[in-house]
Amino acid sequence: MITGPLALMTLLLSAITLHESPEPLGKWWLGLVFFGLFLVAELTVLHFEVRRHTVILTLADIPFLLGLCFLPPITLILVRLAVVALAQWRRKAAPVKAAFNITLMGASTACANLVVLQGGPLEASDPRSWGVLVAAVLTTILVSAAGVVGVITLVQGRFAPQELAATVVPAAVVMLFNTTIGLAVLVILQQGAAAYLLLAVLLVFFALAYRGYAGSMNQHRTLTEIYDLTAAISDTPHDGTLPDVLLGRVRRLLGAEYATLWMPAQGRHPEVLLSSRPDDKGLLDVAGSPESLRKQAVETGQTVAVSKKLGDDNLRAQLRDFGAKDAIVVPLRASSAVIGTLEVAGRLGDNLSFGQADVRLLEAVAAHAAAAVENNRLVDRLRFDAYHDALTALPNRRRISQALEEAVRVRAPGEVVAVLMFDVDGLRDVNDSLGHAAGDQLLAEVATRLRTLSPPAALVGRVGGDEFVVTLRLPNAAAALELAADLRRRLQDRMTFGSLTLDVDAAVGVSLHPEHGSDPATLIQRADVATHAAKSLAGGVQLFDLALESRSVRRLGLAGDLRRALDNGELEVYFQPKVTLRDRRLVGVECLARWEHPTHGAVQPEDFVAVAEHTGQLSRLTEVVLREGLRRARQWVDAGRPLSVAVNLSPRTLVDPAFPDRVDALLQEYGVSPDRLTLEITEDGVVDGVDRLLPTLRRLYDLGVHLSVDDFGTGYSSLSYLRRLPVHEVKVDRSFVQGMATDPGDLAIVRAVVDISRHFGLSVVAEGVESELTLELLEEIGCDIGQGFLFSRPLPYERLEAWLGAQTDAEPTPLGEVRRLRAVG
Incomplete structure (x- = not known):
């Protein structure tokens, strides 16, 4: 619907200019010169930082303005179409997209030729001719903008006016800048062969100056981005959102389709594989590169980078089989140990790929990220240790108290919150006879049994040396006593440690909310009082009674x-x-x-x-x-x-x-x-x-x-x-x-x-x-x-x-x- 009319428009306007131009093709070698100029301009993109904003300049308007002066209309159109077609092939653009870009370039160039043709003969020193050239170049901008707006409207719907202004106004400013330079070059060229030498010196000086500027700005930009990333990581609270902040910023920083954090299972920490992608909210448990690259980075402790310029054929083959274009995998180091990897995969842009500068940038980011991840793990470990017993990994008294507060708050009418305290008999004798290692093994086995035998809704914890607590919501006191007796009976099964078999018993005290208290400290204390009383009972289970506490208080x-x-x-x-x-x-x-x-x-x-x-x-x-x-x-x-x-x-x-x-x-x-x-x-x-x-x-x-x-x-x-x-x-x-x-x-x-x-x-x-x-x-x-x-x-x-x-x-x-x-x- 758009490419076809643009093609017809190009043919019609070319026919008009061909009919009215006295010399439609001109000299072939001049066409080759301009082909080279257009190709260099197509490949050259200048970036300038202006008040924290990046301004992108393309130099294609300069050879185009000169081409309007020195090339016949048909030759100019053919040269521009050849350069655009070569660029689309190099970028491996889709056929539909390539056809649109080529016809749009032809239509805009034909319109510019028509403006120049109607403006009459051009003179380099005539200001009127300058105006004609500016109008011709501006015409190409307007035609190109109209074509792009048409495509976007056709594919995505109505194009907002502010978006149109944001596209056209910067392009017009860049066009005016380029035409100004082009007119200056045109005037210089009219001065003779000596002026060519001065122009060449000026171009070399400009290229060297821009190269130095670009390197300095690139270094400054990289440092700024690393600083911003580090600040963002440091400001992230220890609430599990670190991967979201880290991966989102890394992906945008390197312009990647995937940014992935991978940490293998270690101790009580499970394996972590999280990725950020541009079009997905939140993180995914997929990666943009094969697992073999991550494992290689962890095993060798070295960065693994694969792209058109980096890596070997074997790694590129792995990427092709996986369906990825390029990837960089950097190991995360904590002290001398490798705790995982940070990687990016799929550089955005058809003709872009990761280079050595990207590798260095990701390695710098990974150094900060490793410290942040390890600190996050340390905080998580400290938080876990603060609420869990070191020997059995069960919740400790502090965590049990929190769980009791929550259970009391959400208790349904008619329910009771039961606290069952188990006091293991004979631990002191095991420690004295077999050593504390055997006693620790006994406690660990008791913890495992209670955790396995207790109902799924129960929270099992350790609140003292040989004291364990099981807390949960139950229908009534009878159910709590029945559960306590059943757990005690099943806990009495023999425990085997190597060649040694032990018979383990326990006394169980039971306290209930709301009958025996409303706060966790009271419930645990009264369950402890009942446990001491249970030691003298044949059944070994005692429900708290105020008479028991009165003796302790007395x-x-x-x-x-x-x-x-x-x-x-x-x-x-x-x-x-x-x-x-x-x-x-x-x-x-x-x-x-x-x-x-x-x-x-x-x-x-x-x-x-x-x-x-x-x-x-x-x-x-x-x-x-x-x-x-x-x-x-x-x-x-x-x-x-x-x-x-x-x-x-x-x-x-x-x-x-x-x-x-x-x-x-x-x-x-x-x-x-x-x-x-x-x-x-x-x-x-x-x-x-x-x-x-x-x-x-x-x-x-x-x-x-x-x-x-x-x-x-x-x-x-x-x-x-x-x-x-x-x-x-x-x-x-x-x-x-x-x-x-x-x-x-x-x-x-x-x-x-x-x-x-x-x-x-x-x-x-x-x-x-x-x-x-x-x-x-x-x-x-x-x-x-x-x-x-x-x-x-x-x-x-x-x-x-x-x-x-x-x-x-x-x-x-x-x-x-x-x-x-x-x-x-």
Whole structure:
């Protein structure tokens, strides 16, 4: 619709000029000269920077103006058509596009010839002729603009007036500039052969000056673009938008169809492949070059560039097979390691291709981009580490709190937000027996199991050394308890580490929103309280109850009261008798602290002992019991009834290297023989950090003090500990003694403890003797000493004296008398 009429217009106007021109073809060699001039002008494009704007000048109007003066009309048209056709072939333009450009050039040139023909003969020194030439050149601009507007309107629709002005006005300005130069050249040429030399010198000087200017401006432009790109990258927030900013600017900077960032998988970071293209919003997961180029760049650490002038035939073949024209792939370096690649592919423009300058430019950009990407990864890693546990990669307490806030906010009516806290049993024993590496492996396995077994909507996290949390929304409390029991049961499956198999158990505490709290800290704290309570339950699962917290809160309030009680001597020491089973003789007492609080009443020993441990008052509490026990032991010796006294110790006390000296001082103060004092340490307390406790235990042993392992059988100690520890006595835990009359398993355990103790030369004390049948069984298996309610409950000193007074100094007390003594107690 447009190319055809333009072709007819060219033929018609050429026929007119051919008819009216006296010499339509002219000299052939002059036509060749102008063919060369037009070709040079076609290939020469000048760029000038004016107030941060780039002005592009083409010099084709200068030889065209001279051609209007020196060439016949038909020769001028043929020369221009030949040059345009050669340029279209070189650019490999589409046939339709090439045909339009050729016919448009012919029509505009024919119109210019007609203007010159109508203006009459031309004179180089005549201003009227200058006006004719300017009008002729302006005619070509208008015809060309009309043709281009017609094509755009036909293909894309209505052409906006502002767009037309933006196209025509700069072209008219460039035309006036070129015609001015062309007229000056025309005047110079009229001066003779000497003027040709001056013109040649002027052209050489202009070419050298422009070359220097172009190099300087190109360098300045490159530095400015790199600075702008670096500033844009630096200003990009760490919110995942860095690739968008980086790739978009790189693609525009190098005029590429594709700009791609590729980073192979590394650690917890997956593979990244993102590309920017001109016509796509956002980034794509495709690339403009084959994968082999990226891998080569990473493996060699060198830039891979492929274009008409760069690379080898093998690389060009890879690009052709992929369907790409050219590409540059630059490795991204972080320190000495290559972390990925930055690449551009497909230089925009049919006759343009990447060159060495583009390679240097992309390498400069890649140096800044590598630092930005690595910093972005570092921030991402720091953000991940801030919200995740380093060992298990599970969310930590901070992330769990955030998730709970979100769950509470979006909870549907009728739902509950459940917090299930799992406390893994036996981690300390694994660390001590197999090393911390095995303990870490155990925790990692527990994390994997919880993550796998929990519902998909649950968030699994680690909030402490051996504490894990599972939180999710559930229909009700029953569903939360059912899930907790199911996860605990499935968590108990054996765990195999190489040749070692471990049985793992856990206590589970459950708290719910809104029943038990609205903020994450309260929910987690109350789940922790429930977990501690669950440790003493057979099922191992406990739903939070306010009664559980009241005890913990009460403990906190007892700290100041305990200090005052110690200062004022308000703690009382009770004594529980220890009787030989062979002849039923009283051989000693166990000293037990009791506290009658003026407000709360009787305070459980485990409560105020825990308060003393956490408030630094344990040493004072221990000394109070020791002093009272040794004072009474001195009195009994003076009364002719020497009895030994036993005092319970906390493992924390044995860590104190000065404790043996204090014991020695107290023994000397009260004049009590060391063998009359027995210090009892729980089995767990001895096994946990046995190497740290051994120096203190050996010093006490050297003093002559008797040492006893309390609650034996409830921990996980091995026989080797009994061989290593300097102890004299083993106390069988009451849970086994009370059950031995009805449970064959408990009886077997007590029998085994007695046999083991005899093997090591230790005496055995049975706690919790409450029935005659139990007493007979203990005597049968050879237990040495008994202690329990069958003989007497713990008694204050006055009631103990009454109990002692009921004994006679004559014969050993028979069993019937033991019953009577128990009644008196």
